[in-house]
Amino acid sequence: MKPYLYFEGLCELVKEIKGDETVHVGIRPYGFHAGNTIALVVYPYLLCKYLEKSGKIAKLNFVVSINDWEQDVLDGPNIKEYPFNVFPKNTSIYYIKDEKGCCESVADHWQPIIERNMTRLKESFKDISFRFVRNSTLINHVFCQNLLLQTLKNPREQLEILKANSNKKTLEDPVQYAGIICPECHRAHGKSQALENGNVFWKCNECSCEKEGELKQFQYWWYHKPMLLARLEIFNVDITLSGGDHFSDGDFGIRKAYINKYSPSTKEPYMLFTPTVLSADGQKMSKSRNNTEFANISKFIKAVDGYMGNEIILTEDLIEKNVDEKNYNYIL
Numbered sequence: 001m002k003p004y005l006y007f008e009g010l011c012e013l014v015k016e017i018k019g020d021e022t023v024h025v026g027i028r029p030y031g032f033h034a035g036n037t038i039a040l041v042v043y044p045y046l047l048c049k050y051l052e053k054s055g056k057i058a059k060l061n062f063v064v065s066i067n068d069w070e071q072d073v074l075d076g077p078n079i080k081e082y083p084f085n086v087f088p089k090n091t092s093i094y095y096i097k098d099e100k101g102c103c104e105s106v107a108d109h110w111q112p113i114i115e116r117n118m119t120r121l122k123e124s125f126k127d128i129s130f131r132f133v134r135n136s137t138l139i140n141h142v143f144c145q146n147l148l149l150q151t152l153k154n155p156r157e158q159l160e161i162l163k164a165n166s167n168k169k170t171l172e173d174p175v176q177y178a179g180i181i182c183p184e185c186h187r188a189h190g191k192s193q194a195l196e197n198g199n200v201f202w203k204c205n206e207c208s209c210e211k212e213g214e215l216k217q218f219q220y221w222w223y224h225k226p227m228l229l230a231r232l233e234i235f236n237v238d239i240t241l242s243g244g245d246h247f248s249d250g251d252f253g254i255r256k257a258y259i260n261k262y263s264p265s266t267k268e269p270y271m272l273f274t275p276t277v278l279s280a281d282g283q284k285m286s287k288s289r290n291n292t293e294f295a296n297i298s299k300f301i302k303a304v305d306g307y308m309g310n311e312i313i314l315t316e317d318l319i320e321k322n323v324d325e326k327n328y329n330y331i332l
């Protein structure tokens with residue numbers, strides 16, 4: 001296998017596949033800016049378009065991860081310089097309240113917006129399907145439970161995988177790729193321990209909570225790279241669709257190494273990477289809440305269709321102004 005990069009990769013991938021594969025794509029459920037939509041709407045659209053152009057029927061089955069187990073905000077010694085030495089600033093996305101106040105949580109607010117905008121692709125390609133899955137529901141799968149335990153027990157093993165497959169610099173500390181979220185104060189800071197008896201133990205640094213219980217009794221944060229392996233296995237994924245920043249992290253090699261180390265029988269997926277979306281000032285369209293813009297999706301699709309580069313600038317004409325996000329919608 002080789003990585004499938006940007007538009008050229010998309011065209012090559014279309015030749016390799018039948019059109020009825022399972023495609024995995026994920027999103028942190030707190031926004032739907034242009035940086036997200038390239039992987040969630042634009043590339044799915046183009047995959048289907050070029051499948052059909054080549055005479056195949058687009059029947060792709062999209063598994064969309066709603067990443068509520070990821071860190072609320074990344075923290076660490078230097079998150080840019082040492083991206084594998086990071087942990088949650090406060091909590092997991094699961095516990096972030098809806099800032100707009102109209103829903104219980106930020107995931108409850110954004111998931112319907114994500115679902116509505118993705119499922120609209122069915123208007124153009126009626127045989128495709130979507131399944132939206134919150135990370136926090138994966139705990140019901142034994143494979144997820146075991147890999148999560150491994151991640152709690154032995155994070156250094158995973159640091160070695162990351163080091164061996166990436167050009168990024170690493171520190172020997174702190175190294176943690178999953179943790180319990182305090183059941184009392186919902187903060188991520190404390191000691192998470194996998195015990196010999198199969199239970200887990202939590203001691204909070206922020207409040208007085210100390211608790212032992214079964215794995216399924218707790219909520220977690222979990223670094224997306226090991227967590228992806230759980231999803232590849234559980235959903236029998238054929239194709240991963242990810243932003244170009246994952247490719248520069250080394251994810252092509254990292255994912256293969258995770259499979260080899262923890263689950264050699266898991267299918268190695270085709271990995272398609274999208275260009276990275278930059279805002280007009282040349283900065284990466286951020287995962288933070290400033291420096292994000294909504295795209296005019298139909299114009300954005302036209303701009304990305306045939307675009308060969310690895311980075312694309314969201315120029316003024318591609319931006320959708322004055323968006324009422326709850327009603328954000330597009331016409332193809």
Ligand SMILES: [Zn+2]
Nearest residue numbers: 098102103109
């Ligand atoms: Zn809301």
Ligand SMILES: [Zn+2]
Nearest residue numbers: 182185204207
């Ligand atoms: Zn606590």
